[in-house]
Each structure stands twice: as C-alpha cells, then as structure tokens.
Amino acid sequence: MNDHFSSCTSILVGKNASTDHSILIGRNEDAKAAWPKRMVVHAHGSLSREFVSKDTGLKLELPANSARYTATPEWTDKEGLFEEDGINEYDVAMSATESAYSNDLVLGFDPLVKSGLNEEAMITVVLPFIKTAREGVKRLGQLIEQYGTGETNGVLFADNNEAWYFESGGGHYWVAQRIPDDSYAVVANQLAIQEIDFDDPDNFMFQPNIRDFVAAHNLNPDPDGFNFRHIFGTANRSDAIYSTPRVWYGHQMFNPHQCADEMPESQDLPFIVKPEHQLSLLDVQSYLGSHFQGTPFDPLAVGKDPRKGKYRPVSLAKTQESHILQMNRPSGINIHWLAMGVTAESTYVPFFNGITDVLSPYKRGKLPSQDSSAYWTFKNAGVLVDAQMHDFLPQLEEVQHQLNQAFIRAIAKVDQEAPTIQNMAKRQHYLTEQSKSLASLALKKYRQLTAQLLTQLTDYSPLNFDTDEKL
Incomplete structure (x- = not known):
C-alpha cells in the first residue's frame, strides 16, 4: 500500500462563515519528509481517453474534452500521479484525499478492492470532467460503486456556490454532506460525517443501496438514526492520539468559548461547527500550519512538560505540500494557494485560476x-x-x-x-x-x-x- 495512505488534515469553510464570503477548502498532503511535489496546468483537451493507474492497474475510458485544470503531482509517476488538488476551468475545486479507516465489521462484508479507484487517480479521472461540486460527488461516487476502492478516504469539493465533503466506507459505499454556508469542518484521518438525512437531497448524497447494506448485515450500533461515522468508522486509542486532537485544536481556534469543554481525545467531536467569528484566509492558513501552539502539547514549546509532543500536530515534517482552494471570491478570480513543504515553515503562494503555465x-x-x-x-x-x-x-x-x-x-x-x-x-x-x-x-x-x-x-x-x- 502506498505511503500516502497515512495522513493529511483538512478544513472546509462555507461562504457565510468567511470574512469575504469565499468558500475555502484546504488540506495538508502528508506522506514523506522528502518526497518532492510539482505544480502543473493541464490544457483543455490534453488528457488521453484511456487512463491506466500505475497504483492499482485500474483501466478507465475517460470522457472527451477534458477541462483545463491545475494539479500538484508527484516528482515521479512510478507509483502513480497523485495529482492531489486543483481548480478546473469551470471554477470547480477538488482535493483528494483525507485518509481514513473503516472498521473490520464493515470490511468483512464489503472488502477494499485492490484494483479499484484510489487516491492516486481521483483528481485525474474526476476534476477535468465536472462543472459543479455536486457533479464531482456524483462522478466519484459512481466510479467507486462500479470499480470499488482500495482505501477509505475523504474528498473535498467546492464551486462558487457550495462545498461538499465526500467519504467512502468499505470497498463500494459512500456518503457526502454539503457544508452549511454558515459553518466549517475540520477533519483528521477519521471518518467524520455523522447523521445522514436521506430525505434531504440538498445537503446529502449517498450510495443508493447503503441503507439496505447496513440493515442486511446489522451494522448500525445505534438504536435510532444513521450515523455514518459510528457505522463505518473507527474510534480506537490510535484515533484518540493521532486524529481527534487535531479536530479539537481547530475547534479551540475558531470556537474557544462554545467548545471550551471539549477534550483532545474525545471520540464525539462534531463534524459541522458554526465559528464564533468569520474566518479569513489567514485563519485557514494558520490552522493548517498549526502545532498546538498555546497548549502543553506543542512540540516546539520551551521546557520539559511531559505532555509536549503527545499528539500528532496539524503541521508535520512529512507534509509534501499544503493547499487552499479559494472559491467564490468577490472579484470572480479564484485562487489556488500552494505552500510547498512543511506548512508551518512555508508560505502560501497564490496562483490565479485561468493561468496556462507556472x-x-x-x-x-x-x-x-x-x-x-x-x-x-x-x-x-x-x-x-x-x-x-x-x-x-x-x-x-x-x-x-x-x-x-x-x-x-x-x-x-x-x-x-x-x-x-x-x-x-x-x-x-x-x-x-x-x-x-x-x-x-x-x-x-x-x-x-x-x-x-x-x-x-x-x-x-x-x-x-x-x-x-x-x-
């Protein structure tokens, strides 16, 4: 399994939760401390009709007339492209993926598919062929239903109207939730989406047979409702040390009063939160570059507090690049922000959507x-x-x-x-x-x-x- 299936931290901000009504989706791509990234602009119609994954061997026939899009592929395609993030000519943004984990019970009935669609290929086979964020959710979902996936992942989508978070669970099942305009979400290597409202198509999308699958195999641990995280995800000691503290810290940054009683190792932190103040681009940058500053857990803190470095920080030595895709900007000119290397030590550089070269x-x-x-x-x-x-x-x-x-x-x-x-x-x-x-x-x-x-x-x-x- 590729080393990419290990890390990342994501954030999504709705348009009424930001200072300038931008929609912001961002992620740290974490894998190896020395594993170079590049940035490219694919011209309209430049992709081959046949796609073959070097990671899983999956073969796909792609639609004609691929859109122009930005991307950040690996320095080598030996194990695949891993294009990771970009904005296309129709002002649709996509970031893939936030690695997560499905529980053994789910995987026993719906195993991961070794020859399926994985992180390595998702940007390449989805972003050039969609004109809205919803289309992105639909296309990715249909591909996973048909070909399966070998990983449990979260994927971010946005356009000039809305942001969506997509999660796969098992080899073929998935859900997606629209981020409310007045809210934000931070995600850290766990399945994050909670209650699904199957009667609310404006805010939820899902694999059509997911309820039947869960019922047939008695997978729902709750007497009422359909909590995707509870049914498909994990909540173990590793999550408490590695994942939930990063979500907790995001809430402490943006909701210090409302979330004051939250604990770093809590397994019940909410997915959707309304911030106490409007979030700026710099707030999002600060979160992705954070390492528990102002807490006893900061690995860079002075002193010998035994809690120093206890939890995995957001900004990591193994970050290859960090990106923020800023949509719905007032001028109509969206921006692909890119910070190469360790987020806390790098700088987000703006690349305007519409560029033809870097x-x-x-x-x-x-x-x-x-x-x-x-x-x-x-x-x-x-x-x-x-x-x-x-x-x-x-x-x-x-x-x-x-x-x-x-x-x-x-x-x-x-x-x-x-x-x-x-x-x-x-x-x-x-x-x-x-x-x-x-x-x-x-x-x-x-x-x-x-x-x-x-x-x-x-x-x-x-x-x-x-x-x-x-x-």
Missing part, C-alpha cells in the same frame, strides 16, 4: 535535493530553521509576514485590473504572468533567507571555542 521551478522536483526546484527551496529553508528553531524561527516568520502582505496588495491590484481585460487569451496571459511574478518573489525571499541562515549557522559548530584574547 513558473519553471514549480515544475521541477527530484531526489536528491536540487537548487532549481521550488519544493526544495522551501524545504531547505525549513531544514535550516529546524537546526536552531528558537533562534531562527523569528526570521522565518518575518519573511512569511512580508510575503503575506505583498500577496494581499498584489491580489487587490489583480482583482481590479483582470476583469477589465475582455479578451480571454489576454486575460489568461495577464493572470499567468502575475502568478509567475508572485511565485518568483516567494522563491527570492526564501533563497535570501536560506543564505542568511546558512551564514549564521556556521557559528553554531560544536568545534567553537572561546579563545582568551590575551593568549
């Missing part, structure tokens, strides 16, 4: 490290900061603040200028060049930071010696 370093990424790769530019700075975290972190954070402010100013200008460009080809060129310029600025700042840290680090050698100047 800056060359973002297309590169190999093993071992290469100076010309954007992935390695951000990773290298993070590794140097790790060497002397408490001395060097303030310098990194200052660069992050500078870039955030520069991006906000630049986006405001693009929001004014781009809509005035009527010719579509010229507008695409403008958005592409603006995205390249901002990506170039981020790389420049991080390379300068790396040079500065490397210079300072030379004086931290254990071979240093305080010489008596009188000698």
Whole structure:
C-alpha cells in the first residue's frame, strides 16, 4: 500500500462563515519528509481517453474534452500521479484525499478492492470532467460503486456556490454532506460525517443501496438514526492520539468559548461547527500550519512538560505540500494557494485560476535535493530553521509576514485590473504572468533567507571555542 495512505488534515469553510464570503477548502498532503511535489496546468483537451493507474492497474475510458485544470503531482509517476488538488476551468475545486479507516465489521462484508479507484487517480479521472461540486460527488461516487476502492478516504469539493465533503466506507459505499454556508469542518484521518438525512437531497448524497447494506448485515450500533461515522468508522486509542486532537485544536481556534469543554481525545467531536467569528484566509492558513501552539502539547514549546509532543500536530515534517482552494471570491478570480513543504515553515503562494503555465521551478522536483526546484527551496529553508528553531524561527516568520502582505496588495491590484481585460487569451496571459511574478518573489525571499541562515549557522559548530584574547 502506498505511503500516502497515512495522513493529511483538512478544513472546509462555507461562504457565510468567511470574512469575504469565499468558500475555502484546504488540506495538508502528508506522506514523506522528502518526497518532492510539482505544480502543473493541464490544457483543455490534453488528457488521453484511456487512463491506466500505475497504483492499482485500474483501466478507465475517460470522457472527451477534458477541462483545463491545475494539479500538484508527484516528482515521479512510478507509483502513480497523485495529482492531489486543483481548480478546473469551470471554477470547480477538488482535493483528494483525507485518509481514513473503516472498521473490520464493515470490511468483512464489503472488502477494499485492490484494483479499484484510489487516491492516486481521483483528481485525474474526476476534476477535468465536472462543472459543479455536486457533479464531482456524483462522478466519484459512481466510479467507486462500479470499480470499488482500495482505501477509505475523504474528498473535498467546492464551486462558487457550495462545498461538499465526500467519504467512502468499505470497498463500494459512500456518503457526502454539503457544508452549511454558515459553518466549517475540520477533519483528521477519521471518518467524520455523522447523521445522514436521506430525505434531504440538498445537503446529502449517498450510495443508493447503503441503507439496505447496513440493515442486511446489522451494522448500525445505534438504536435510532444513521450515523455514518459510528457505522463505518473507527474510534480506537490510535484515533484518540493521532486524529481527534487535531479536530479539537481547530475547534479551540475558531470556537474557544462554545467548545471550551471539549477534550483532545474525545471520540464525539462534531463534524459541522458554526465559528464564533468569520474566518479569513489567514485563519485557514494558520490552522493548517498549526502545532498546538498555546497548549502543553506543542512540540516546539520551551521546557520539559511531559505532555509536549503527545499528539500528532496539524503541521508535520512529512507534509509534501499544503493547499487552499479559494472559491467564490468577490472579484470572480479564484485562487489556488500552494505552500510547498512543511506548512508551518512555508508560505502560501497564490496562483490565479485561468493561468496556462507556472513558473519553471514549480515544475521541477527530484531526489536528491536540487537548487532549481521550488519544493526544495522551501524545504531547505525549513531544514535550516529546524537546526536552531528558537533562534531562527523569528526570521522565518518575518519573511512569511512580508510575503503575506505583498500577496494581499498584489491580489487587490489583480482583482481590479483582470476583469477589465475582455479578451480571454489576454486575460489568461495577464493572470499567468502575475502568478509567475508572485511565485518568483516567494522563491527570492526564501533563497535570501536560506543564505542568511546558512551564514549564521556556521557559528553554531560544536568545534567553537572561546579563545582568551590575551593568549
């Protein structure tokens, strides 16, 4: 099984729960500490009609006329593409996947399918062929019903109207829930969706025979209702240490009063929550870059508190990339935000939807490290900061603040200028060049930071010696 089936943390924010009425879906892609990612833009109609998965061997005939879409594939396709996240030309966003686990009882009656549709292929066979988030849920669900899946996963969808969270359970069964406009959800490697209302098609979608399957095998542990998490998911000690604390921390960030009584290891944390204040893009970035700051569990905290590092943090050394797909922006220009490497030590760079190309370093990424790769530019700075975290972190954070402010100013200008460009080809060129310029600025700042840290680090050698100047 591929190493990707191990991690990730996700967040979804409805349009009335955000400060500017954006719909935000984001995720940390966690797998290996050194496993480069790239960014690509697939042109309209560029995909082959036949798809063969290098992960499972699944063969599919794809529809004609694939849409243009952004994606972040692996540095090698030896084990598959793992395109992970993107926005297509119809302003539909998709992020796949949030790894989760089904319980043994469910898997006994509906085993995972080794030759099925897995994370590796989901973006590639779904995102280029949908025009709404609901269409994405429907297409992915139908593919899993027909071909099965070898993993239990959560998948995020959004368009300019709504956000959906999709979860598979077992080899063929699935449900999906619309995120209410006034709410958010954070998910961390557990099946998250709770009660399903089968009479509410506006807010729930599901495999048509799922109720019959559950009834036939007596899978429902509750006397009433249909709680997908209870029926299909897990709630063990591993979940309490690895998964639920990240959900708890998200609630503490956005609902510190309402959720004050929640505990990190609780197995009953709610999936859907209304925030106590409107969430900004920076709030979402902060959550995905978090590591239990302000709690005894922060692995970076000073001191020897035995609780330090007890729980798996949101931001992890094994994060390959983190993304936030920002839809329904007031200007109509949506943004694929991408942070290469460790989220807490990287910076989210904006790529405007409609671009036709990305800056060359973002297309590169190999093993071992290469100076010309954007992935390695951000990773290298993070590794140097790790060497002397408490001395060097303030310098990194200052660069992050500078870039955030520069991006906000630049986006405001693009929001004014781009809509005035009527010719579509010229507008695409403008958005592409603006995205390249901002990506170039981020790389420049991080390379300068790396040079500065490397210079300072030379004086931290254990071979240093305080010489008596009188000698």
